[in-house]
Amino acid sequence: MASLVQKRFKSYVDHSKHAIEFFGLYDFEYEFSIDDSGQEQFRASTSWHNTFNDVIGSARQFTIEVSKDFLLETADDGEIRMAAWHEIMESMFYRLSDMATNTKYVVTEDDVSNELHRIIRILENRLLPLVLE
16 A cells, blocks of 8 residues: 555646646656655755756756655645646746856847747647636
């Protein structure tokens, strides 16, 4: 029988996959793991790196670590769902964050505009049909 942590982790991953599917984030790669260091202050954390090379626009790989303490302490699947969706939505904005904080890139106004409109298209494609129902 799976432990409580494993059951809740599976729920987290399932909710994450639902969010990935909902937003159509198929050009991203996601890996999930449990952080059992006891050091994690957050429900989950996301780190990313480019899997092809260090040039903005290459393939994106996200590692999402879910806090074991969070999985143990929460009994609410709604909290697990919210934490999962939060990290997946954060992955949509990673390039804007990287542009603003990574000093090894020269970022132009066009780069920022293109990334902003990539995010807007994702949201338009998924949210506008819901609003128009």
